[in-house]
Amino acid sequence: MSKPKPLQILTANHLTRGDVIYWSGHKWSNDPASALLFCSEERAKEALNQVPHAIAVGPYLAPAEAIDGKARPLHFREIFRSLGPSNYRHGKQQEARHV
Amino acid sequence: MYNYTDFDRAFVGQRNHQFRAQIARRISGALTEDEFKPLRLMNGVYLQLHAYMLRVAIPYGTLNSAQMRKLAEIADRWDKGYGHFTTRQNIQFNWPALTDIPDMLDALAEVGMHAIQTSGNCVRNVTADHFAGAAADEIADPRPTAELLRQWSTDHPEFAFLGRKFKLAVSGSTVDRAVLQAHDVGLQIVRQGNERGYRVLVGGGLGRTPMLGKLLRAFLPEADLLPYVESILQVFNTLGRRDNKYKARIKFAVHEHGINAIRKQVEARFSQQRHTFAGNDRQVYRRIKADFAPPVFKDAPLDTYEAERRNNPVFRAFTDTNLTPHHAAGYTLVTVSLKAHGQTPGDASAVQMRLLADLAQQYGHDELRISHEQNVILPHVHKSDLPALFARLRHAGLATANVGLASDMIACPGMDYCALATARSIPIAQQIARRLQTREREVGPLKIKISGCINACGHHHLGHIGILGLEKSGKESYQITLGGDAGNSAAIGERMGPGFAYDQIIPAVDRLIDAYLELRATAEESFLQAYRRLGSAPFKRALYPETRLAAELCHAL
Ligand code: HEM
Numbered sequence: 001m002s003k004p005k006p007l008q009i010l011t012a013n014h015l016t017r018g019d020v021i022y023w024s025g026h027k028w029s030n031d032p033a034s035a036l037l038f039c040s041e042e043r044a045k046e047a048l049n050q051v052p053h054a055i056a057v058g059p060y061l062a063p064a065e066a067i068d069g070k071a072r073p074l075h076f077r078e079i080f081r082s083l084g085p086s087n088y089r090h091g092k093q094q095e096a097r098h099v
Numbered sequence: 100m101y102n103y104t105d106f107d108r109a110f111v112g113q114r115n116h117q118f119r120a121q122i123a124r125r126i127s128g129a130l131t132e133d134e135f136k137p138l139r140l141m142n143g144v145y146l147q148l149h150a151y152m153l154r155v156a157i158p159y160g161t162l163n164s165a166q167m168r169k170l171a172e173i174a175d176r177w178d179k180g181y182g183h184f185t186t187r188q189n190i191q192f193n194w195p196a197l198t199d200i201p202d203m204l205d206a207l208a209e210v211g212m213h214a215i216q217t218s219g220n221c222v223r224n225v226t227a228d229h230f231a232g233a234a235a236d237e238i239a240d241p242r243p244t245a246e247l248l249r250q251w252s253t254d255h256p257e258f259a260f261l262g263r264k265f266k267l268a269v270s271g272s273t274v275d276r277a278v279l280q281a282h283d284v285g286l287q288i289v290r291q292g293n294e295r296g297y298r299v300l301v302g303g304g305l306g307r308t309p310m311l312g313k314l315l316r317a318f319l320p321e322a323d324l325l326p327y328v329e330s331i332l333q334v335f336n337t338l339g340r341r342d343n344k345y346k347a348r349i350k351f352a353v354h355e356h357g358i359n360a361i362r363k364q365v366e367a368r369f370s371q372q373r374h375t376f377a378g379n380d381r382q383v384y385r386r387i388k389a390d391f392a393p394p395v396f397k398d399a400p401l402d403t404y405e406a407e408r409r410n411n412p413v414f415r416a417f418t419d420t421n422l423t424p425h426h427a428a429g430y431t432l433v434t435v436s437l438k439a440h441g442q443t444p445g446d447a448s449a450v451q452m453r454l455l456a457d458l459a460q461q462y463g464h465d466e467l468r469i470s471h472e473q474n475v476i477l478p479h480v481h482k483s484d485l486p487a488l489f490a491r492l493r494h495a496g497l498a499t500a501n502v503g504l505a506s507d508m509i510a511c512p513g514m515d516y517c518a519l520a521t522a523r524s525i526p527i528a529q530q531i532a533r534r535l536q537t538r539e540r541e542v543g544p545l546k547i548k549i550s551g552c553i554n555a556c557g558h559h560h561l562g563h564i565g566i567l568g569l570e571k572s573g574k575e576s577y578q579i580t581l582g583g584d585a586g587n588s589a590a591i592g593e594r595m596g597p598g599f600a601y602d603q604i605i606p607a608v609d610r611l612i613d614a615y616l617e618l619r620a621t622a623e624e625s626f627l628q629a630y631r632r633l634g635s636a637p638f639k640r641a642l643y644p645e646t647r648l649a650a651e652l653c654h655a656l
């Protein structure tokens with residue numbers, strides 16, 4: 001049996017803040033859980049070309065899985081990007097504390 | 100120290116003004132990222148994993164208290180209250196918004212600092228021995244030379260778009276603390292008879308293909324410095340591989356053409372253009388040198404210092420590891436470790452930076468240095484002031500007595516910040532420091548250096564124990580090299596074998612230390628000496644005990 005292809009999310013860094021953002025289907029969001037999950041690679045690639053780029057620096061696709069219907073990146077680099085650094089509670093983990 | 104002239108101020112001001120406009124054009128959409136990237140890199144701005152990063156040059160590692168205070172202010176106002184000191188005598192701010200960077204740069208300009216040429220394919224921030232102008236073993240202060248090179252290379256039109264980055268380091272001592280052999284050009288101030296000049300090394304560099312610098316010229320008269328270095332860069336510009344960025348550093352040209360061919364070409368260029376430097380460079384050099392006149396040292400009795408050393412074991416421990424002999428009587432260099440066990444190597448909070456500025460002003464002739472080993476140095480402290488200084492450092496968590504010991508590690512930002520990383524470095528450094536804390540004095544001098552990818556910003560090749568973080572099958576994996584060294588007996592470490600998973604690397608380092616303690620001939624034999632005497636075999640066995648078991652079983656059968 002061939003391994004099922006992973007889902008994809010579309011991510012970038014914000015033009016002025018520099019923080020990690022995700023394509024939620026209609027806008028760029030800084031919440032990883034709101035990332036739109038693409039089931040087909042073709043659709044994901046199409047979206048990569050079509051999404052608005054003005055505030056998104058270097059958008060690319062990253063493999064992800066769905067947990068309770070929410071996106072979670074698969075690769076450890078992407079997991080770190082979705083959380084923040086491990087030496088201080090900065091980045092998204094800091095933002096999360098405020099919500 | 101060097102004082103900015105009106106020309107310098109105007110230049111930096113103009114550059115900031117220009118970059119402010121470039122940022123505005125980027126935000127308005129007039130510039131694409133592809134167009135903007137080379138512009139931001141020339142001004143020290145990277146886009147990292149979680150944010151932009153601003154890399155600010157600390158030329159030859161020298162700061163005064165006003166500059167250190169300004170770095171603290173920037174950290175508080177536009178960053179998250181701290182800064183990261185790097186192996187290239189820069190400070191990195193990890194969290195600026197692009198829109199704030201022009202104001203940060205203007206704030207830096209107020210104290211004669213900038214971020215120009217801290218990135219990109221140009222001559223980078225010129226580094227120097229961090230004990231410059233103070234060490235007892237110094238022949239001459241390397242900073243006037245470094246400053247002359249900085250002025251010559253800043254915005255030099257011929258060298259603004261080199262094939263690759265170009266790093267210069269200068270030392271004024273017989274003891275190499277500037278890692279000269281890991282630089283594109285390393286200059287060591289030497290004396291020949293009554294004349295002062297430079298020993299010139301070329302072709303060193305780390306990265307994916309580490310190479311140690313080779314001797315280009317045993318003695319270059321002081322007056323010939325700029326025409327000679329310019330000749331080296333011209334030869335690099337001609338021979339450097341612009342077709343392949345992985346082979347573009349001058350080390351590859353030296354390797355491919357051979358040092359003799361490079362020397363011949365450099366000398367030919369040099370004899371052609373030497374006369375075109377009509378002496379202005381010497382005038383500038385003399386002016387710079389006057390700026391680096393040593394402070395007026397004081398005379399004071401040492402009884403309080405001696406008494407404190409006798410009576411306070413914590414103070415004594417600090418003085419045992421963190422002091423270096425000074426050329427002036429009664430004085431010492433004080434290394435303030437930014438490696439408190441469990442902290443991020445090289446990070447200083449704004450509060451700590453302000454305290455260091457105050458201490459420099461009060462006890463240190465207003466001078467500070469940043470070392471490539473990611474520590475801060477108070478270069479001119481009279482020993483009679485040490486007890487008071489120590490008490491204040493201790494209060495701020497800055498009195499860690501571990502300089503030169505296992506926890507005094509170099510670690511790059513790795514995958515906690517760096518977009519190029521293949522694994523994390525910081526948590527590895529934190530865990531090793533905690534793990535070895537109780538026995539590092541027994542272990543003695545040991546340099547552990549960690550990089551989060553093959554680019555080797557953490558100098559892992561030069562660590563007695565080097566750790567390189569890689570990715571293997573979708574997981575972090577750490578490779579160990581042993582026997583590397585920086586300094587006079589520089590060597591590239593030898594790779595031991597398969598990498599270790601994130602949760603296996605700390606036990607592996609622990610096994611290495613156990614093995615060393617068991618193997619060393621005497622308590623005085625350092626890890627590196629033991630390794631050089633015994634070779635890699637016993638250390639490999641300690642690292643891979645299961646393999647040994649398997650091999651022994653095979654023999655038995
Ligand atoms: C955070 C963003 C950084 C990026 C994108 C970056 C990038 C690189 C790259 C691409 C190389 C390899 C160059 C080559 O072999 O030609 C390199 C080497 C190096 N970098 Fe970094 N680096 C970063 C941070 C640092 C930091 C934090 C330090 C100091 C702790 C540092 C110091 C060095 C040193 C010493 C080398 C090796 C020496 C050499 O061969 O030039 N870099 N860096």
Ligand code: SF4
Nearest residue numbers: 511517520551552556
């Ligand atoms: S060694 Fe790699 S991970 Fe570490 S700072 Fe350099 S480029 Fe980044």
